[in-house]
Amino acid sequence: MNPWETDAEPEGFAALAAAGWPASRAAALARLHAFADRAGRAYAARRNFDWGPGRHTAVSGLSPYVRPRLIAEEELAAAALARHGWAAAEKFVQEVCWRTYWKGWLEQHPGVWDAYRAQCAEAESRRAADCAFARRLAGAEAGETGLEAFDVWARELAETGYLHNHARMWFASVWIFTLGLPWVLGAELFLRRLLDGDPASNTLSWRWVAGLHTRGKTYLARADNIAAYTEGRLHPSAGQLAATAPPLDEAAAPVRGPLPKGDATPGGRRILWLVTEEDLTPELWALDPARAVGAALLAPQPCPGEGEIVSRFRADALADARARLAAIPGLSPVSIRSARELADLAHARGAEALATPYIPVGPTRDRLADWAPVLEAAGLSLAQVQRPWDQAFWPHARAGFFQLKARMPKVLGELGLL
Ligand SMILES: Cc1cc2nc3c(=O)[nH]c(=O)nc-3n(C[C@H](O)[C@H](O)[C@H](O)COP(=O)(O)OP(=O)(O)OC[C@H]3O[C@@H](n4cnc5c(N)ncnc54)[C@H](O)[C@@H]3O)c2cc1C
Structure with a gap:
């Protein structure tokens, strides 16, 4: 109870x-x-x-x-x-x-994110080409597999944008080992539908369930465990769920690279802050209002197939940050969508340097990957400042x-x- x-x-x-x-x-x-x-x-x-x-x-x-x-x-x-x-x-x-x-x-294995994106693209091509596969996926995404527990989680995900951690583990396990669907498309579904969809927690948790993170160690959803931790609300019958969870394999083990150190906040200069969905709490940044000449808010880029409640949450979160930034004298936040708009705003405000809270591996970093040449040509550098928590x-x-x-x-x- x-x-x-x-x-x-x-x-x-x-x-x-x-x-x-x-x-x-x-x-x-x-x-x-x-x-x-x-x-x-x-x-x-x-x-x-x-x-x-x-x-x-x-x-x-x-x-x-x-x-x-x-x-x-x-x-x-x-x-x-x-x-x-x-x-x-x-x-x-x-x-x-x-x-x-x-x-x-x-951060230390960024290739895992790139490989995940590439595999998603391949799996999406298969979805477009293979009708039977597309139908199985659509059934799973809509919560119409006939497996009651799974269907309940799929609907909760779509309707609320949230799933309990245990349900996420069961869902991922059933998706991979019972329904035999590609883990990357399950991870992609979560990213599109969860209010908290996160490139690291999501991708790596799915990999952990699949036996790709702790190599060879998978997570098997068991009917008795589901019944116990839902207190009988959900109780798959014997034989409905896969009895084993053989680990998935991949061609090469993830390669570890150096940990990015992050930059210091540019000293003694007029700074324009770039604000992204990766960190919306200026109250906790090393932001010196005396040296800040503005804030540029990177407008969200909806990902294809994103749930409406997720899009709304992202837009509202940014609007909330904008209102708090506007209360800091001199920042006058403005929305931007491109490196050009950022550079123009920096020049209009007389900024000598750009700073942003550190942008970790994920869609925002991917989006900004090719901004450096435009900013460089405009004589601007972008310092990415890490939080003490992350640095430690x-x-x-x-x-x-x-x-x-x-x-x-x-x-x-x-x-x-x-
Ligand atoms: C397959 C799968 C996919 C997941 N995808 C995401 C995702 O996209 N985004 C995401 O934030 N979490 C993800 N998680 C982790 C976890 O399920 C959620 O963070 C947690 O359920 C959030 O609910 P809460 O805030 O009520 O958690 P609480 O239990 O109240 O935990 C407090 C905070 O700790 C963090 N946290 C708790 N458990 C975990 C965990 N296992 N891993 C990482 N952080 C945790 C969260 O930031 C959370 O807000 C995933 C887990 C699995 C198994």
Whole structure:
């Protein structure tokens, strides 16, 4: 039984889901404040239960806000630690650190993202050419496979933009091992439909389920586990789910490269800030209003097939950031779509340099990949400034999660959070 069934707080999970996750920093902070009491031992005990759409009251539901950094990882950790102390908050902070681990790992293995994009394109070509395959995919995406549990998750995903972590694991496992569909198209579906769709957490979690991250170790969704953690709400019958999960293989193991260090904020100069969906909290940047002469907001580029609620969330999140930037004297934020528009705005404002919060591996970085020549020709350089949280944790995301986990107390101490 869901012990928080009568969760009636205005910022409770149910209210958040019913309102479709209002995309603002104020809503994110209110939700963190409302959830913080549950981020201790209660979270550790109940976080794996999936009580169904709108009823995930044992988890925070904060990921849509963390994804564009309407709220930051360190704010989640700080709230949980302040309320509960290390021993009780460890599990919650550890889950926040899973996100940091995936981000840091992908930074050091960017080829995995490129390979995923290439495989998506190949699989999409097959979808266009093979009618039977396209029909199977359409059935899975619409939640019309006849496998009740899977269909329930597919519909929850489409209708709310959120799935509980356990449901994401089951969904991915069934997609790959029971339905026999390509993992990359499952990952792509999540990216298009999740409010928190994230290139690192999503791609690498799918790879983990498929046995490509921890090589040879897969995740098998089992009927008894689903029944136990949905408290009987969903109960696939014997034989409906794949009985084994043979690991997928790929031609070459991911190659690790150097960890990008990030740049210092340009010193002593007039700076124009580039604001992207990767980080929408100027309150936490090293932004010196005395030297900032403007803010350029990169307009979102909808990805093909993106859910309407996702597009709306992205647009609203950016609008919220714009309003907060506009309140900082002298910034007068303006939307831009190209390197040319950015350079023109920089010149119009008399900027000598550009700065942006660091842009990690993913669609935004891909979009900006060919901007450098235009900016260079305009005499501008773009400094990418990393957050202290990322700088402290990412070096420990080289291999498995447990290396990072072992260093959590030390790093949190260095960051002044423990
Ligand atoms: C196949 C699959 C795909 C996923 N895709 C995404 C994705 O696109 N974006 C995304 O943010 N997460 C993804 N996750 C991770 C996880 O499911 C979500 O972060 C979590 O369910 C978010 O809900 P919450 O905020 O209520 O989590 P809580 O349990 O309240 O956790 C607090 C915060 O910690 C982080 N977190 C928690 N669990 C994980 C985890 N396992 N991995 C990474 N970060 C975590 C999130 O930022 C979250 O907001 C995926 C997991 C799987 C198995």
